[in-house]
Amino acid sequence: MLILLWPMLVFSEFKPWILFEAQSLQASWQFLASFVPPAHSGEFLQLLMVATWQTVAIATAGLTLALLCAIPLALLATESLSISMLETGRMRLAGGLIRQAARWLLVLLRSVPELVWALLFVRIVGLGPTAGVLAIALTYGGMLGKVYAEILDSSDVHGTETLLKNGSGRLAALFYGALPEAAPELVSYTTYRWECAIRGSVVMGFVGAGGLGQRMDESLKMLAGDEVASMLIIFVLLVGAADWVSTSLRKRLG
Amino acid sequence: MSLVLRGLCVHHAQAAKSALDDVTLSIAQGEQIALIGPSGAGKTTLLHTLAGAIRPASGEFSAFGTSPWKLSHAGRHQLRARFFLAPQTPPLPPRQRVVTAVLAGCLPQWSFWQAISSLIRPGDADAASDALARFNLQDKLYARVDRLSGGERQRCGLARLLVSQASVLLVDEPLSALDPALSLQTLNVLQQEASNRCATLVCSLHQVELARRHFPRLIGLRDGQVVFDAVRDDVTDAMVEALYQNASGITAGADVTDLMAGARC
Secondary structure (H helix, E strand, O other): OHHHHHHHHHHOOOOHHHHHOHHHHHHHHHHHHOOOOOOOOHHHHHHHHHHHHHHHHHHHHHHHHHHHHHHHHHHHHOOOOOHHHHHHOOOOHHHHHHHHHHHHHHHHHHHOOHHHHHHHHHHHHOOOHHHHHHHHHHHHHHHHHHHHHHHHHHOOOHHHHHHHHOOOOHHHHHHHHHHHHHHHHHHHHHHHHHHHHHHHHHHHHOOOOOOHHHHHHHHHHOOOHHHHHHHHHHHHHHHHHHHHHHHHHHHHHO | OOEEEEEEEEOOOOOOOOOEEEEEEEEOOOOEEEEEOOOOOOHHHHHHHHOOOOOOOEEEEEEOOEOHHHOOHHHHHHHHHHEEEEOOOOOOOOOOEHHHHHHHHHOOOOOHHHHHHHHHOOOOHHHHHHHHHOOOOHHHOOOEHHHOOHHHHHHHHHHHHHHOOOOEEEEEOOOOOOOHHHHHHHHHHHHHHHHHOOOEEEEEOOOHHHHHHHOOEEEEEEOOEEEEEEEHHHOOHHHHHHHHOOOOOOOOOOOHHHHHHHHHO
16 A cells, blocks of 8 residues: 555655645744734725625625526426326426426536636636626526425425316416425525525635635735635624524524 | 216336226216225225326226316316315425415416415415314414314315315315214215215215215225225125225234224224
8 A cells, every 4th residue: 555655645746744844834824823813904894895795796696697597497307396297107208308408407507617617707708706696607506406406306295296186287386385395495505505605706706706705815825814814704704694594594484 | 977987997107006907987977975995995096096197007087078188288287177186194285374275275276476476465365264164273274284283284175175166076085184073074064065066076985884874875996996886775784894804904814893893983
């Protein structure tokens, strides 16, 4: 094992002891020490608030667009609203084809990571939040659509099936049977994805899609630890806020 | 004859033997029929087949003079609005309000926008309230379904039948969660409603005595086959006993009369 591993480690220049050399220890210490106190000058905080607002806006706008594409695709992809499945246990050919097409579209959308979409869109629409919004819309549309369809399929379908068997329309059956069953899961997954979109928009900021990420990129390059620290605190607060929103929404849907 | 079945066979996916085997029946509009037979005899499958919810493997099924399985997909779904199928376990989402759950019986008649606006402001709360009142549940109108007891839930599911406009009522064991007094009351409401709107009522029951006392026609099912189909007076104790004798899953030594006593209470 060691014989096998050793050349690889040498080849990849894996030298963990560098971490503990006096010079790098000192550099790390200096960088870390500059974290406290976090930057809190009025001017910087104002800048930070604008960037935070931009990040939240990118995430929210991206997720809203993602919902616009995820909801119709999820309804096409779910099996719980199929009438022919009830009749014979199989889907009609046309229905099956549409369902398969929707599934493939969802796969296509989410198989490209948002960072890659962002890089593409930065080339197309230029630097700025638009690229971030579009990147989130596409990837998250794919993820939300797939998971929505699966939540609908795996929740209790007895109510929906009975409504369909009694002749209600599919959308009516969705609102009277499937949604009351699955609403809390759907809401909790959506707010979790919103949280992910906030993190995602930060990462995409590094490639020039605006918001907190872009600021953080600049601060990191200037080794301004105090500014990085303030931004990390903002991240924690944002994720905490998303968590609170999710909990209170779930409580209301109970 | 409003409903005719001829040589009907139904297979469930992945099941070895057929759920219904060569069933021939004809049912006139306005008839009230009790469906009896041991567990697993095919009562539920027969009700679902009558509702046009399951496609038969072979045989003929015609309803109101048309054959649902020869209609287009959309035409068949439209026909389903004339049937009301009440499954044994009430199909009510736990987090839904009772009024919404009951008014879901109107969905086949409502447009999509009517359905959506009724979620915000109940479209016909009076109808729901009246329907619940017939089961003494009017005070539960705005309660949530998961606050109801099992028996209340079952009757709430039947209140949905009362607001529907179906002319064939297919009810699967409506009394399974009810005490004897409530059973009687509930059965009365169902039968009154059916005769008021000249609707056909087919009701599967495990309470054989109730079935024999209240229904003019009884159909005995066993192993997916019709064992007897007779008017009440022609059904003898021996026929009923034979229907339940050595039903699948019960060892030969089991005392069938004990079983029958259990079925009667």
